[in-house]
Amino acid sequence: MGTPASIVRVEPVSQADADAWCEVVTASMAEDLADVPPPTRAQEHARLTGPGTGSRLLAWLAYEDDGGSRGRAVGAATLRLFDREGQDHLAEVDLHIRPDARRRGIGTQLLSAMVAEAASAGCRSLIAEAPACSPADLFCVRHGFRRALTLHHLLLPLCEVHRGWLDELTTAEHPGYRTAEWHGTVPDALADAFAAAKTAMNDMPTGDLDHGSVAWDAERVRAMAAVVTGRGDTLLTVAAVHGAENAEVAGFTEVVIPGGTAARAQQYDTTVVPAHRGHGLGVWLKAHMLRRLHDEYPQVTEVETGNAADNTHMLAVNEQLGFRRLRTTYEYQLALTERTEREEPA
Incomplete structure (x- = not known):
């Protein structure tokens, strides 16, 4: 040893x-x-x-x-x-x-x-992520972690996405909805509505993972953006806005460019609020984001995303846009109370 x-x-x-x-x-x-x-x-x-x-x-x-x-x-x-x-x-x-x-x-x-x-x-519990069939995967099993969620990671080479096709997707009519885009911190006028849309993500599939829930407010979304920007990364957001007065953020997608200049961008959160699902907003929003990367960040050549295996809707959205399977990882959870009880001397 x-x-x-x-x-x-x-x-x-x-x-x-x-x-x-x-x-x-x-x-x-x-x-x-x-x-x-x-x-x-x-x-x-x-x-x-x-x-x-x-x-x-x-x-x-x-x-x-x-x-x-x-x-x-x-x-x-x-x-x-x-x-x-x-x-x-x-x-x-x-x-x-x-x-x-x-x-x-x-x-x-x-x-x-x-x-x-x-x-x-x-x-009361620890969460760890391990690539499938890796030493980390075996390590988690040997140390009493329970496999709770399967994640599929997908990659989209932007050279395979035709700019004209993105134009068609982004100009498709979505009556009652408009897009809003920002870099870094959400505009003040949309901060509360954006926080409400973030909170709506609590219904996303998480397998058997005890991931808890998070209530977002305007202060928290601003703090999150400040953390990303503070470490030198670029945070981009495209949102679907519904209504004029008291506008709602019906959905959004976020992408982070590590270091601001990396060739591979990382997909962060994407969601459509339950009341606005069924209108094709997911594809529409992500197509807007891909077009933005094409136009404003030419150094970005690919985008990586990850979806829970049981999040069939978002997997379908990503596959429609051309993402393809890259690898699989597992989310493991360790119950600390059970481990402590096992390790206490008799």
């Missing part, structure tokens, strides 16, 4: 800590997620040190012992503790081990540190 590594809680996170973190994550992803661009050092430093939205992030590094001194970093982990009502029972785990340092108990050491911290914070 090998000599266990030294586990260090890093607080505050220095640039050197973030650099070590990035090296571990890059090596781990090259082995397990070769089709995903690794984060840059600047992105990781911003993520590890920036404020969260309704949460706080704790970080650990695992170091090899090198003759009594600290050697290279071989493991990295974060624990996101939620403090927003509706999700304060949850914590999210992100854990990476260098491929040549696996099967030595380092991941188990890091997980134990995070379980103890989450339990002391009053959390």
Whole structure:
């Protein structure tokens, strides 16, 4: 099994800590997620040190012992503790081990540190994501996590989307609806309506995952945009607006461009409010977003999105637009109360 590594809680996170973190994550992803661009050092430093939205992030590094001194970093982990009502029972785990340092108990050491911290914070469950049929997948099973949700990740190469076809989709009539677009923070006039549409996402399929619910308000949506912008990413939103006075946001789609210049954009939230479904707004909104990327962000060559396996409607929308399956991941959940009871001495 090998000599266990030294586990260090890093607080505050220095640039050197973030650099070590990035090296571990890059090596781990090259082995397990070769089709995903690794984060840059600047992105990781911003993520590890920036404020969260309704949460706080704790970080650990695992170091090899090198003759009594600290050697290279071989493991990295974060624990996101939620403090927003509706999700304060949850914590999210992100854990990476260098491929040549696996099967030595380092991941188990890091997980134990995070379980103890989450339990002391009053959390009742941990959530972790693992690529299907990967070492992380097996690690979760071996440590008592329960598979709760299957996610299909899809990729759309923009070179395969004809600009004329997008024009046809975006000019199709949707009586009573108009689009609104913004960069970063939502305009004040739409902030409350946008928050209400965000809250409507609580009905999205989440399998057996105890993900809780989130009540959004104008302050929270502004804070979320500030976090994304603060770490150097570009947040784009296209919304469908219904009505003139007391206008509703009937649906929206968000895309984030990492670092503001990345070639692969990441799809964030997309939803249509229940009362406005059945009018083709999902395809209409996403086509507007793709046209916006074509026109304003030529460096973006592809868009990645992820959908729950049982979210058949959104999967159909994405496949209609040309997205194709890239990989599958699983969301795992660990009940902390059950784990604590098992580990208590007789």
